[in-house]
Amino acid sequence: QSVLTQPPSASGTPGQRVTISCSGSSSNIGSNTVHWYQQLPGTAPKLLIYTNNQRPSGVPDRFSGSKSGTSASLAISGLQSEDEADYYCAAWDDSLNGFVFGTGTTVTVL
Amino acid sequence: QVQLVQSGAEVKKPGASVKVACKTSGYTFTSYYMHWVRQAPGQGPEWMGIIDPGGGRKINAQKFQGRVTMTRDTSTSTVYMELSSLRSEDTAIYYCARALYSGSYSPPELWGQGTLVTVSS
Numbered sequence: 600q601s602v603l604t605q606p607p608s609a610s611g612t613p614g615q616r617v618t619i620s621c622s623g624s625s626s627n628i629g630s631n632t633v634h635w636y637q638q639l640p641g642t643a644p645k646l647l648i649y650t651n652n653q654r655p656s657g658v659p660d661r662f663s664g665s666k667s668g669t670s671a672s673l674a675i676s677g678l679q680s681e682d683e684a685d686y687y688c689a690a691w692d693d694s695l696n697g698f699v700f701g702t703g704t705t706v707t708v709l
Numbered sequence: 710q711v712q713l714v715q716s717g718a719e720v721k722k723p724g725a726s727v728k729v730a731c732k733t734s735g736y737t738f739t740s741y742y743m744h745w746v747r748q749a750p751g752q753g754p755e756w757m758g759i760i761d762p763g764g765g766r767k768i769n770a771q772k773f774q775g776r777v778t779m780t781r782d783t784s785t786s787t788v789y790m791e792l793s794s795l796r797s798e799d800t801a802i803y804y805c806a807r808a809l810y811s812g813s814y815s816p817p818e819l820w821g822q823g824t825l826v827t828v829s830s
Contacts, residue, residue: 697768
């Protein structure tokens, strides 16, 4: 049972902006940085955003992250068909002394 | 280029142990921590622990305390994860994932291809 809560699904038409929320607590998001992963079917997760809002090399600037208090968000602007995937937030949890992943959000491009 | 190549799929009986290998290449093995993450069918990723290949320091997820052992072999640049007392709920794909930078708080960045472990009587 994850301590980071995400909506199960999100959707949009090509070109739209989609936002995914990640709700945590003072022991995880409230005191540590947030990271986001994209997982395409049958593949390993891919680091999409690290340290709240940083993009690894090669990740399009259509993806952006933000954090406020005990919540974080991932935004996908200019939605494309290849963005259909599962998205997970993650953060270090001081109480559990370990990483925790979010419940995951499936993004569908209509 | 950086590569993390994991050992092949395993089928184990309940109560047995499994040891998954993750052989690395293309970077300085001792400079980056290594995570272990598993993913059960249809579920999200679950963090199992992290090991410092340089100093050997480890942190196990509380859920797996006493059941998981992470080790490393610096001569072959390989990390290992052994899970004991297997039960059906341990059926999952097990991933090694190199941390983005050195330190326990660093997120998993580069992932192995995964090893399917099936626990069945």
